Amino acid sequence: MAWSEMLQTVWDTAGDILPIVVMIAAFQFVVIRRRMPNLRRVVIGFVYVLIGLSLFLLGLEQALFPLGRLMATQLTDPAFIYSGIEYIAGAIHWTDYYWVYIFAFAIGFSTTIAEPSLMAVAIKANQVSGGAIHAWGLRIAVALGVAVGIALGSYRIVTGLPIHYFIIVGYVVVVIQTFYAPRLIVPLAYDSGGVTTSTVTVPVVAALGLGLAETVPGRNVLIDGFGLIAFASLFPMMSVMAYAQISEYRAHRQRSKLSE
Amino acid sequence: MHKLLKALARPLIGSLRDLLPVILVVMFFQLIVLQQPLPNLAQLLSGVVLVVLGLTLFIQGLEMGLFPVGESLAHALARKGSLFWLLIFAFSLGFGTTVAEPALIAVAEEASEVAAAAGAIDDNPSVQQAYAEGLRFTVAFSVGLAILVGVMRIVKGWPIHWMIMGGYLLVVIITSFAPREIIGIAYDSGGVTTSTITVPLVTALGVGLASSIHGRSPMIDGFGLIAFASITPIIFVLIFGMVVH
Numbered sequence: 109m110a111w112s113e114m115l116q117t118v119w120d121t122a123g124d125i126l127p128i129v130v131m132i133a134a135f136q137f138v139v140i141r142r143r144m145p146n147l148r149r150v151v152i153g154f155v156y157v158l159i160g161l162s163l164f165l166l167g168l169e170q171a172l173f174p175l176g177r178l179m180a181t182q183l184t185d186p187a188f189i190y191s192g193i194e195y196i197a198g199a200i201h202w203t204d205y206y207w208v209y210i211f212a213f214a215i216g217f218s219t220t221i222a223e224p225s226l227m228a229v230a231i232k233a234n235q236v237s238g239g240a241i242h243a244w245g246l247r248i249a250v251a252l253g254v255a256v257g258i259a260l261g262s263y264r265i266v267t268g269l270p271i272h273y274f275i276i277v278g279y280v281v282v283v284i285q286t287f288y289a290p291r292l293i294v295p296l297a298y299d300s301g302g303v304t305t306s307t308v309t310v311p312v313v314a315a316l317g318l319g320l321a322e323t324v325p326g327r328n329v330l331i332d333g334f335g336l337i338a339f340a341s342l343f344p345m346m347s348v349m350a351y352a353q354i355s356e357y358r359a360h361r362q363r364s365k366l367s368e
Numbered sequence: 369m370h371k372l373l374k375a376l377a378r379p380l381i382g383s384l385r386d387l388l389p390v391i392l393v394v395m396f397f398q399l400i401v402l403q404q405p406l407p408n409l410a411q412l413l414s415g416v417v418l419v420v421l422g423l424t425l426f427i428q429g430l431e432m433g434l435f436p437v438g439e440s441l442a443h444a445l446a447r448k449g450s451l452f453w454l455l456i457f458a459f460s461l462g463f464g465t466t467v468a469e470p471a472l473i474a475v476a477e478e479a480s481e482v483a484a485a486a487g488a489i490d491d492n493p494s495v496q497q498a499y500a501e502g503l504r505f506t507v508a509f510s511v512g513l514a515i516l517v518g519v520m521r522i523v524k525g526w527p528i529h530w531m532i533m534g535g536y537l538l539v540v541i542i543t544s545f546a547p548r549e550i551i552g553i554a555y556d557s558g559g560v561t562t563s564t565i566t567v568p569l570v571t572a573l574g575v576g577l578a579s580s581i582h583g584r585s586p587m588i589d590g591f592g593l594i595a596f597a598s599i600t601p602i603i604f605v606l607i608f609g610m611v612v613h
Contacts, residue, residue, distance in 0.1 A: 127467050214396075302597065
């Protein structure tokens with residue numbers, strides 16, 4: 109790799125973290141007017157952030173983006189879909205891309221179940237609900253939500269249907285659920301939509317969508333390629349509220365059974 | 369040196385765990401389903417090593433510097449009781465953390481390349497860079513605004529779901545006026561903005577604030593900032609698209 113490219117990345121990254129550095133310094137010294145404890149450690153921390161972010165962005169170009177695209181290209185290759193069967197040009201049905209949906213589902217489920225910020229949310233939800241919501245059950249619910257979301261999102265890219273129909277229907281479902289879900293879970297559910305998509309998952313999933321839109325005949329990359337991440341953030345809200353509703357219903361039934 | 373390695377061991381395991389599911393799923397599909405060799409294997413591997421190393425240093429650096437300072441600032445300002453400074457802090461926290469968010473940098477760059485290739489913007493590096501930066505600053509501004517409104521909500525105790533529904537309604541209305549090319553990018557930007565840096569700091573601000581104000585429950589009022597930060601970028605990126613395309 110060229111050194112100039114590396115230096116350029118470090119330089120650009122420095123620009124990216126500048127606003128937060130300036131802002132922290134301004135508030136510390138102007139508004140709070142207190143000396144910063146462990147200043148040396150904090151400065152070293154920011155140097156780590158700078159180097160780490162630069163390396164990550166370089167690796168992203170080399171590994172995560174190509175990986176997502178490569179999978180999309182190989183899974184939609186007519187030679188793979190029609191291995192052994194004679195291929196008729198232009199006659200691929202959306203059901204023929206089933207491996208794409210299975211791959212999307214697998215990526216969504218596996219990356220979400222291991223997501224650290226989700227574990228934190230799950231433990232908190234367990235505490236709020238007084239144990240009615242199990243941390244593991246919630247994690248599986250969110251992971252299923254993301255998996256179904258990304259799979260449905262790839263179905264949308266393959267068929268080229270407009271994204272806003274799906275998202276608007278999703279919003280309507282979320283709004284209806286909000287009225288029936290236990291009140292304590294609502295803010296947590298709304299937040300879980302945003303936290304489930306991690307720094308590693310986002311580039312792979314984004315590249316998968318763009319790769320699909322590039323290789324599926326008749327799709328426009330700009331119009332159809334984006335949107336997988338939107339699906340991945342919408343569905344966990346539904347699955348978290350659904351899980352909370354089911355848990356509450358079961359706890360309620362158990363209690364009424366006990367009182368009989 | 370030994371101490372450094374020891375300190376890095378935990379974030380290293382964390383970033384490996386982030387990456388492992390992706391690698392396992394891809395390997396399964398390559399070996400069992402597709403049965404094809406990976407092209408450019410050496411480059412992919414070196415890229416994966418860079419991602420793991422980079423993420424490790426990044427997380428460790430955040431935990432040494434930004435997180436403790438940001439959290440202590442959030443608590444100090446929540447106790448200070450000056451709404452003005454609190455709101456300024458909320459906005460700049462949202463803005464600053466989002467500009468540095470790795471996933472957003474990645475997606476904005478990708479979006480600018482795709483837009484250029486599709487002919488929506490001029491195909492030259494400086495126009496592309498301007499587009500990517502415009503996108504990122506639009507998103508950062510809207511996250512800042514979202515955190516500001518979210519902090520207002522915690523202070524005043526407004527119910528969250530009405531505001532979220534209002535946000536959805538705005539998204540739906542603006543979508544019908546926006547050019548088709550921006551809709552996918554806009555909807556994605558809602559989910560991209562809130563990951564590694566933003567979530568811990570914003571959650572610390574929300575929970576710290578809700579626990580220092582009398583009559584607020586950290587559970588109900590402390591959460592929900594992220595939810596705002598996932599809606600406003602959609603609205604503002606749609607508007608950005610109406611201006612640019």
